[in-house]
Amino acid sequence: MLQWLNLNGTNKFLPFVGMIIAVLAQSGSLVVIKVATKNGINKYVMVVYSMALSTILLLPLAFFNNRSQCPPLSFSILCSFFFLALLGTSGQIMSYGGIELSSPTLASAMLNLIPAFTFVLALIFRVEKIYWRHYRSQAKVIGTIVSMGGAFVVILYKGPPIFKIHSSSSYNTLQFSPNLNWILGGLLSAGDSLLSSIWYIYQVSVTKRYPAVIVIVFFQVFFITIQSGVFALIVVRDPSAWELKFDMGLIVILYQAIAAIGVRYCLQTWCVQRAGPLFCAMFKPIGIIFTVLLGFIFLGDDFYLGSLIGAVIIVVGFYSVQWGKASEENTERVIENLERSCNIVPLLQNKE
Numbered sequence: 001m002l003q004w005l006n007l008n009g010t011n012k013f014l015p016f017v018g019m020i021i022a023v024l025a026q027s028g029s030l031v032v033i034k035v036a037t038k039n040g041i042n043k044y045v046m047v048v049y050s051m052a053l054s055t056i057l058l059l060p061l062a063f064f065n066n067r068s069q070c071p072p073l074s075f076s077i078l079c080s081f082f083f084l085a086l087l088g089t090s091g092q093i094m095s096y097g098g099i100e101l102s103s104p105t106l107a108s109a110m111l112n113l114i115p116a117f118t119f120v121l122a123l124i125f126r127v128e129k130i131y132w133r134h135y136r137s138q139a140k141v142i143g144t145i146v147s148m149g150g151a152f153v154v155i156l157y158k159g160p161p162i163f164k165i166h167s168s169s170s171y172n173t174l175q176f177s178p179n180l181n182w183i184l185g186g187l188l189s190a191g192d193s194l195l196s197s198i199w200y201i202y203q204v205s206v207t208k209r210y211p212a213v214i215v216i217v218f219f220q221v222f223f224i225t226i227q228s229g230v231f232a233l234i235v236v237r238d239p240s241a242w243e244l245k246f247d248m249g250l251i252v253i254l255y256q257a258i259a260a261i262g263v264r265y266c267l268q269t270w271c272v273q274r275a276g277p278l279f280c281a282m283f284k285p286i287g288i289i290f291t292v293l294l295g296f297i298f299l300g301d302d303f304y305l306g307s308l309i310g311a312v313i314i315v316v317g318f319y320s321v322q323w324g325k326a327s328e329e330n331t332e333r334v335i336e337n338l339e340r341s342c343n344i345v346p347l348l349q350n351k352e
C-alpha cells in the first residue's frame with residue numbers, strides 16, 4: 001500500500017482513509033450478522049429491512065445532489081444500476097449464509113480472494129496481459145494460485161483452536177455436521193468474493209458513464225431492497241419473522257443500514273472512482289485483522305489454526321499479485337517517459 005501512496009502522493013491519502021473506514025465497517029457487519037443469527041433473527045428479513053432503511057436515508061442526499069453535474073438518467077444507466085444491485089443482492093445472500101454456517105473470521109478470510117478473482121476476470125476480459133517470460137507476470141500468476149490455495153486451506157482445514165473462549169462447538173442453526181457447515185460456509189463466502197470482484201470491475205465502467213456517487217449508491221440500494229424483498233417473500237414463510245421488536249435485532253438493522261450499507265457503499269464507490277479497483281482491493285487483508293479482533297472481543301469466537309495458516313497464505317499470494325502489478329505499472333511509466341524524451345530530442349537537434 002505504501003507503494004501506491006508514494007506513486008500518487010496526497011491523491012491517495014483520502015481514498016486510503018476511506019477504505020480503512022469501509023473495511024472496518026464491513027468487519028463490524030460480519031460480526032453483527034453473527035450476533036443477529038445467534039439471536040434467531042432471519043438473515044433475509046434483516047437484509048430487506050436494512051436496505052429499505054438505508055434507501056430512505058440516502059433519498060434526500062440523492063435528491064439534493066448537484067444535478068447540473070449529473071448526466072440524465074437513461075434506461076441503460078438504470079439497467080447498469082440494476083445489475084450492480086443484483087450482484088450485491090446475490091453476494092449478500094451468500095455472505096449471510098456463509099457467516100451463519102461458519103464464522104465471521106472465515107468469511108473475512110474469504111474476502112481476500114477478491115484480488116485473485118479480479119485478476120482472473122481481468123485476464124478473461126483482456127484487461128490484463130500476461131508475459132510469461134517476465135518475472136512480474138509470473139509473480140501475478142503464482143500469487144493468484146497461492147491465494148486460491150490459501151482459501152482451500154481455510155475451508156478444508158479447521159485445525160485446533162488457538163484462542164478458545166467457549167466450549168460449545170457450533171452456533172449453526174442448519175442441521176449439518178460441523179465440518180460440513182464449515183466447508184459450505186467457506187464456499188458461500190468464496191462465492192460472495194467472486195461476485196464482489198465482478199462488482200468492482202463493473203463499477204468502474206458505471207462510474208465513468210455516471211460520475212454521481214450518491215445517486216449510484218442510492219439506486220443500487222433501492223434495487224437491492226426490491227430484489228431481496230422478493231427473494232425473502234419466497235423463502236421466508238413464517239409471518240412472525242417479519243415482526244420488528246425493540247431488541248438486538250433492531251440495533252443490528254440500524255448498524256447495517258447506516259454503517260455497513262450507507263457509509264461503506266458510498267466510500268467504496270467513491271474510492272473506486274478516485275483510485276481504481278486494484279487500490280481498493282488491497283485493503284481486504286486488513287479486514288481479517290479487524291474481524292478477528294471484533295469477533296474475539298464481542299462474540300468470544302474461537303480462532304482456529306487453519307484460519308491463521310490459510311489467511312497468511314492468502315495475504316502472501318495477494319501481495320505477490322499486487323507487487324507484480326505495481327512493478328509493471330512502474331515499468332510502463334518509465335517506458336512512456338523515455339518515449340516522450342525520444343520524441344523531444346530530435347526537435348531540439350533540428351532547431352540547431
